[in-house]
Amino acid sequence: MRLFFASRLALLFAIGGPLLMTSCKKDTDVSPITSNGEVNNWVLENMKNYYFWNDKLPANPDTSLAPKSFFPTLLYDYNTTNPDRDRFSWLQESADDLKASLSGQSKTTGIEYNLYYRDQTRANIIASIIYVLPGSPAAKAGIKRGDIITKVNGELLTLANYQALLAGTGSTTDTYTYGFATISNNVLTDVSQTKQATAVVFQEDPILLDTTYAIGGKTIGYLIYNQFIPGLYKAGSSNLDNTYDLKLDNIFGKFKQQGVNELILDLRYNRGGYVSSSTNLASLIGKNIDASKVYYTQKWNSIVTAANDKNRGSGWNTQNFLTKSTNIGANLSRVFVLTTGSTASASELVINGLRPFMTVTTIGTTTVGKNVGSITIYDDSGRIKWGIQPITFKSANAVGFTDYAAGFTPSVEVREPSYGMKAFGDVTEPMLSEAIFQISGTRMARRAASTEVTQPILGSSLDQKAGGGNMFITNKFLDNQH
Known part of the structure; x- marks a missing residue:
């Protein structure tokens, strides 16, 4: 019985030994496949064999969709409130990046943070540092747990821009200049001091x-x-x-x-x-x-x-x-x-x-x-x-x-x-x-x-x-x- 489909697998919950599988030989033609249909059919074939809810896959999924749109259509009760639904399966464009991230390796300045509204206007956002990775660029820059980031590269974090600023989307550099605020009697006050850190691939x-x-x-x-x-x-x-x-x-x-x-x-x-x-x-x-x-x-x-x-x-x-x-x-x-x-x-x-x-x-x-x-x-x-x-x-x-x-x-x-x-x-x-x-x-x-009462977390790194x-x-x- 073929259970492998020219793929390799890493268990995200060990089984005390490998699954029983047979393999296909490596293809010498390594030209990347980019068509939605071929990628999605590969995804679907593996889901039919390994997915926990494989008996609940849709009968005729639309394989013409972009893979990031196609994959959620396969997931069990994905858009319901059923607590036993599939909230956790995901797809990633780079398998190499996926394997690295599962092993604690990513490109980062080294900060982890929770996001909150700055005030009741809900127009501005702050990033509250929950921890800094020891030895990371942020740690070397003196950023620490409890610091409050209100600006990145001179721009205030707002509901419209915080994602792009914190992720560096569209930036031509991996260097981030962070601006901060202090808190006293639950009032946030911006300070002039900034700290700079450059993202690196970090373990x-x-x-x-x-x-x-x-x-x-x-x-x-x-x-x-x-x-x-x-x-x-x-x-x-x-x-x-x-x-x-x-x-x-x-x-x-x-x-x-x-x-x-x-x-x-x-x-x-x-x-x-x-x-x-x-x-x-x-x-x-x-x-x-x-x-x-x-x-x-x-x-x-x-x-x-x-x-x-x-x-x-x-x-x-x-x-x-x-x-x-x-x-x-x-x-x-x-x-x-x-x-x-x-x-x-x-x-x-x-x-x-x-x-x-x-x-x-x-x-x-x-x-x-x-x-x-x-x-x-x-x-x-x-x-x-x-x-x-x-x-x-x-x-x-x-x-x-x-x-x-x-x-x-x-x-x-x-x-x-x-x-x-x-x-x-x-x-x-x-x-x-x-x-x-x-x-x-x-x-x-x-x-x-x-x-x-603490504020509700809007999101987290x-x-x-x-x-x-x-x-x-x-x-x-x-x-x-x-």
């Missing part, structure tokens, strides 16, 4: 901060982890190395040596990533877990299921925990996870996968609700430059719980301020402070009053990361299996 280190606190007789480990990436991406390579997974192992080894007996896992901006890294992280935390315990299981469509049931036998769709020498679960009875509306996918998998084994207390706001995973599909011959990331399976934890499409509601609700956020690791930062209070009973800062994030990935762009 993000997903581990933003790790540290420990000794408070109230507790030794608290704190980890900020922003994307599930096993290691470094190199253009043209089929695999990533394990640089960042090893870094996590070393961090938990340090936590173990320091006697950490409480853990705060900060996933507030983590949209997801490679499930191999999710498995690795959960295996460093879980209590009374080892390679015999189930971390998650998957449900695929009937075509993939039948082929793998026949050729691989039972258990092919189950991922167990790993046995890790640096696991700190023996010293833990619970874990605290910081969440927001940007917490998704492999992050939610950690929450769901650990809950059968220990208490998981979430602090923040409701997560995205991505209980499904996807694969990266691209043309192995190089003739079709597009890449697609379709949803291909649904996940469940060791006790079969899968119903979190509406997201995980926080055990304790804490909202981040819209402006002027405190530095990460500051024990008076609202979300970290609340976690410390839940652990130790010690208040490090005043609890925000219910009357302190995180929405542009790897198709909007919200993803599970495996660490292999699967080669042909025989």
Whole structure:
């Protein structure tokens, strides 16, 4: 049974081994295919075989459309309010860019931000910096979390121009001159100081901060982890190395040596990533877990299921925990996870996968609700430059719980301020402070009053990361299996 269609796939939610596939030989003619019909037929053929809702594809889709218009017409209940609809599949014009972005590599100055209206007129926009990538051009320019951008290249951000200015659309240079405002008594005031940064192709280190606190007789480990990436991406390579997974192992080894007996896992901006890294992280935390315990299981469509049931036998769709020498679960009875509306996918998998084994207390706001995973599909011959990331399976934890499409509601609700956020690791930062209070009973800062309302977020730079994030990935762009 042919399941490959001259494409390669990378799972966005690992399956403990490759899917069973046969391959077509590489085509020596690498002239790119640009016609809508040929690209769309390639997309449709792969969707028929791998898409989770392949039984709900339209009978006669219009393959004459431009691919970016065609792809949404294939998606299950795309334009409805059904919480189980397909909110997460996407298509990208460059498969190479898709693979790089899934691995934390992009062209950027290094800032991540949320967008808000500046005032009640709703004419102007501000970009509130939520974090800056260490070592990036923005970090070197002195831009930091909590800064408020009101201008780019001398122009005020408005509803009409903010997208083009922040993305550099139409600009002949990759250099951005940012103008800022300060805030006092909820009033924004522009300042004359500017800072300049030039966008470069940058590899993000997903581990933003790790540290420990000794408070109230507790030794608290704190980890900020922003994307599930096993290691470094190199253009043209089929695999990533394990640089960042090893870094996590070393961090938990340090936590173990320091006697950490409480853990705060900060996933507030983590949209997801490679499930191999999710498995690795959960295996460093879980209590009374080892390679015999189930971390998650998957449900695929009937075509993939039948082929793998026949050729691989039972258990092919189950991922167990790993046995890790640096696991700190023996010293833990619970874990605290910081969440927001940007917490998704492999992050939610950690929450769901650990809950059968220990208490998981979430602090923040409701997560995205991505209980499904996807694969990266691209043309192995190089003739079709597009890449697609379709949803291909649904996940469940060791006790079969899968119903979190509406997201995980926080055990304790804490909202981040819209402006002027405190530095990460500051024990008076609202979300970290609340976690410390839940652990130790010690208040490090005043609890925000219910009357302190934050502004609704209009959008976020995180929405542009790897198709909007919200993803599970495996660490292999699967080669042909025989």
